[in-house]
Amino acid sequence: MTLTELKYIVAVAQKKHFGQAAQACFVSQPTLSIAIKKLEEELDIKLFERSSKNEIRITDIGQQVIEQAQKVLRETQVINEISQQGKDPLSGTFRLGAIYTIGPYLLPNLIPRINESAPNLTLIIEEDFTANLSTKLKQGELDAIIISYPYDEAGIETAPLYEEPFVVALHSRHEWLQKEQISVNELVGQDLMLLGAGHCFRDQVIQACPQCMESNNELTRTLEGSSLETIRHMVAAGTGITVLPCTSMMHSQQNHDLISIKSFANPQPSRTVALAWRKHYPRKEAIQQIIDNIQQCQLPGTQSIR
Amino acid sequence: MTLTELKYIVAVAQKKHFGQAAQACFVSQPTLSIAIKKLEEELDIKLFERSSKNEIRITDIGQQVIEQAQKVLRETQVINEISQQGKDPLSGTFRLGAIYTIGPYLLPNLIPRINESAPNLTLIIEEDFTANLSTKLKQGELDAIIISYPYDEAGIETAPLYEEPFVVALHSRHEWLQKEQISVNELVGQDLMLLGAGHCFRDQVIQACPQCMESNNELTRTLEGSSLETIRHMVAAGTGITVLPCTSMMHSQQNHDLISIKSFANPQPSRTVALAWRKHYPRKEAIQQIIDNIQQCQLPGTQSIR
DNA sequence: TTTATTCAATAGATAAAACCGATTGATAAA
DNA sequence: TTTATCAATCGGTTTTATCTATTGAATAAA
Numbered sequence: 001m002t003l004t005e006l007k008y009i010v011a012v013a014q015k016k017h018f019g020q021a022a023q024a025c026f027v028s029q030p031t032l033s034i035a036i037k038k039l040e041e042e043l044d045i046k047l048f049e050r051s052s053k054n055e056i057r058i059t060d061i062g063q064q065v066i067e068q069a070q071k072v073l074r075e076t077q078v079i080n081e082i083s084q085q086g087k088d089p090l091s092g093t094f095r096l097g098a099i100y101t102i103g104p105y106l107l108p109n110l111i112p113r114i115n116e117s118a119p120n121l122t123l124i125i126e127e128d129f130t131a132n133l134s135t136k137l138k139q140g141e142l143d144a145i146i147i148s149y150p151y152d153e154a155g156i157e158t159a160p161l162y163e164e165p166f167v168v169a170l171h172s173r174h175e176w177l178q179k180e181q182i183s184v185n186e187l188v189g190q191d192l193m194l195l196g197a198g199h200c201f202r203d204q205v206i207q208a209c210p211q212c213m214e215s216n217n218e219l220t221r222t223l224e225g226s227s228l229e230t231i232r233h234m235v236a237a238g239t240g241i242t243v244l245p246c247t248s249m250m251h252s253q254q255n256h257d258l259i260s261i262k263s264f265a266n267p268q269p270s271r272t273v274a275l276a277w278r279k280h281y282p283r284k285e286a287i288q289q290i291i292d293n294i295q296q297c298q299l300p301g302t303q304s305i306r
Numbered sequence: 307m308t309l310t311e312l313k314y315i316v317a318v319a320q321k322k323h324f325g326q327a328a329q330a331c332f333v334s335q336p337t338l339s340i341a342i343k344k345l346e347e348e349l350d351i352k353l354f355e356r357s358s359k360n361e362i363r364i365t366d367i368g369q370q371v372i373e374q375a376q377k378v379l380r381e382t383q384v385i386n387e388i389s390q391q392g393k394d395p396l397s398g399t400f401r402l403g404a405i406y407t408i409g410p411y412l413l414p415n416l417i418p419r420i421n422e423s424a425p426n427l428t429l430i431i432e433e434d435f436t437a438n439l440s441t442k443l444k445q446g447e448l449d450a451i452i453i454s455y456p457y458d459e460a461g462i463e464t465a466p467l468y469e470e471p472f473v474v475a476l477h478s479r480h481e482w483l484q485k486e487q488i489s490v491n492e493l494v495g496q497d498l499m500l501l502g503a504g505h506c507f508r509d510q511v512i513q514a515c516p517q518c519m520e521s522n523n524e525l526t527r528t529l530e531g532s533s534l535e536t537i538r539h540m541v542a543a544g545t546g547i548t549v550l551p552c553t554s555m556m557h558s559q560q561n562h563d564l565i566s567i568k569s570f571a572n573p574q575p576s577r578t579v580a581l582a583w584r585k586h587y588p589r590k591e592a593i594q595q596i597i598d599n600i601q602q603c604q605l606p607g608t609q610s611i612r
Numbered sequence: 613t614t615t616a617t618t619c620a621a622t623a624g625a626t627a628a629a630a631c632c633g634a635t636t637g638a639t640a641a642a
Numbered sequence: 643t644t645t646a647t648c649a650a651t652c653g654g655t656t657t658t659a660t661c662t663a664t665t666g667a668a669t670a671a672a
Binding site: 001002003004006043044045046049050051057059060061064065068069071072075076078079080082083086087092093140155278279280281282283 | 307308309310312349350351352355356357363365366367370371374375377378381382384385386388389392393398399446461584585586587588589
Binding site for chain 4: 339
C-alpha cells in the first residue's frame with residue numbers, strides 16, 4: 001500500500017471516472033488503473049464496480065476503505081504542516097544552560113535581546129555546574145550551555161563569547177582600600193573566600209594564584225555550596241576578601257559602600273566565557289543567534305571576542 | 307513522502323540506530339539512510355541529529371513529525387483491518403428489493419434462511435414496482451431485486467428462481483365452485499379485478515388472457531393503487547373474481563371459507579420469478595447465497611428452476 | 613443488424629526509484 | 643597511532659512506476 005495508491009482511489013471515488021481521476025492526479029489512465037488494481041489485489045477486495053459507459057460505483061467495503069484513505073491522507077498532510085511550521089530554526093523551544101557564576105549577570109541582559117531578535121524562540125533557562133550542564137548538553141536535555149574555558153568535550157563545539165577579567169572585592173575598611181590595583185601574589189595569606197568545589201570559577205582563581213590556598217582551607221570549606229552573592233555579603237561583613245568575575249559586580253545594586261572593588265595588576269587574571277553545543281545540533285542558526293545576542297550584550301569590563 | 311519512509315523514521319526513532327532500524331525494516335542500512343535523507347530534504351527539516359558513536363538524537367521537530375507518522379501508520383493499518391473484515395462477501399449489508407406481488411409471500415420464508423446461512427449479512431428489504439426497483443438497482447441503491455420475467459435491462463444479469471403458476475380466486479358462492487379447473491378463456495366476461503398499472507403481475511395476467519380486459523375496465527380502474535390483499539378481500543366480499551400468483555394464497559391464514567381457489571387448466575399461465583443484479587456487482591457469492599436460499603424455500607405450488 | 617463511441621484493461625517499452633554490497637569518512641575509544 | 647563503530651556515499655542491479663498505443667467490452671446510434 002502506498003500513499004499514491006490511496007490518492008488514486010480517493011480521486012476515482014470523487015470523479016467516478018478513471019480517466020478524469022487520472023487527469024486530476026496528473027497521470028495517465030493506465031497508470032491509475034494498474035495502481036488501483038494492485039491495491040485491490042493487495043487488500044484482496046474490490047473497491048470499485050467498473051461498468052463501461054455509466055459511472056463507476058464504489059463498493060460498500062470500498063466506501064469504508066476510501067473514507068479511511070482520506071483520513072490517512074489528511075494525517076499525512078499534517079506532517080507537511082508540522083515541518084512547514086517548524087522549518088524556522090528561530091522558532092520552537094531552545095534550552096539554554098549557564099553556569100552559576102555567569103547566569104545571574106548575563107541572562108537578565110541577554111533574554112530580552114533574544115525575545116526581541118527571535119520572537120518565535122521560546123527560551124528555557126537552566127543554571128548548574130559545568131559538569132551537570134555538560135552532561136545535560138550531551139544527553140540532549142539542553143541545546144546549548146554558557147560556560148567558561150577551558151572546556152573540551154568530545155562531540156561538543158564551542159565559540160568564545162567574551163573575556164571576563166577577575167576583580168578583588170574587599171571590605172571598605174580593608175588595608176588595601178587605597179591601592180589602585182592588586183597583584184595576584186598579594187592574595188597569599190589573605191582570608192580569601194572561594195566558592196565550593198564544582199564551581200569552575202573556584203578552580204580558575206586557584207589556577208591564577210595557586211599559593212593562595214595554603215592559608216585559608218578552613219574558611220573556604222565553610223563556604224562549600226555557597227554562591228557569589230553569599231560571599232559578597234560576607235565581604236561586606238568583613239569576614240574576608242574574595243575574587244569575583246567582573247560582571248558579578250557591575251550590574252549589582254548591592255555594590256554598596258561596604259565593598260570596594262579593585263582590579264588586578266597586569267597580567268590580569270580572567271576567564272573566557274563561551275557557548276557550547278553538540279557538534280551535530282541541527283539548528284545552527286539558533287546557535288548563531290544566541291552568540292550574536294550575547295556578544296551584543298557588551299557587559300561592562302568585558303572584552304568582546306570576534 | 308511515502309509510507310515506507312514513515313516506517314523508516316519511526317524505526318530509527320525506536321532503535322536510535324540506523325543499522326538496527328534497517329534490520330528491523332528488513333532493508334540495508336544505505337537504503338534506510340537514503341530514504342530518510344530524501345524525506346528530510348522533501349520536508350526541508352532535520353529529523354535526526356546524527357552523531358557517530360553515541361546514539362541518534364531526535365530533533366524537537368523530528369519528534370513531532372515521528373509522532374504524526376506513527377498516527378498515519380496506525381490509520382493505514384485500519385485500512386487493512388477494514389478490508390480483512392470486509393473480505394467475507396457474506397458480511398456487511400445487502401439491500402434486496404422485491405416487487406409487491408412477491409415480497410410479502412417469499413420474504414417471510416426467505417429472510418430467516420438467510421439469517422441462518424449468512425449470519426454476518428445484514429439484509430435490508432425494499433418493496434416497489436419493477437420499474438422503481440430497476441432504477442434503484444442500476445443506481446446502486448439496491449444490490450439485487452426479485453422480479454419476474456420478462457426482464458431485460460442493459461448491464462443487469464438475472465437468474466430464474468422458480469416458476470409460479472397463476473390461480474383463480476373466487477367467492478365460495480360463485481357459480482364455478484364445483485369446477486375442478488378454469489380455462490383461461492373462461493375469464494372473459496367475468497368481473498375480473500386486476501392490480502393497477504405498474505404492477506407487472508397485471509400485465510402478465512392480461513397477456514395470459516388479452517380478451518378479459520374488454521368487459522371490466524371500470525372495475526379494474528377503481529383498484530388502481532391497490533394490492534393483492536385488498537383484491538382478495540373484495541373477492542371474499544363477492545365483488546368479483548381475480549387471478550393471483552399461487553404463492554399469495556398458500557401461506558395465507560386468511561385463506562378462509564369465503565374464498566375458493568381454482569387452478570388453471572393446461573396450459574397453466576404462470577410467471578418466472580427471477581433475481582437480478584448488476585453485471586459487475588462484486589459480491590457474487592452473496593448473490594449466489596440469495597439464489598440458493600430462495601430456491602430452498604420451495605414455496606407450495608411453485609416449481610424450482612435449476 | 614452494423615457502426616461508432618466510450619471507457620477501462622492490457623501490452624510493450626522506458627524512465628525512475630528502490631535497493632544491495634562494498635567502500636569511504638568521520639568519530640571516539642584503546 | 644591504531645582500531646572499532648556507524649552513517650554516508652558509490653556503482654550497479656532489480657524492481658516499480660509510468661508512458662503511449664492498442665485491445666476489448668459494452669453501450670448508443672445509424
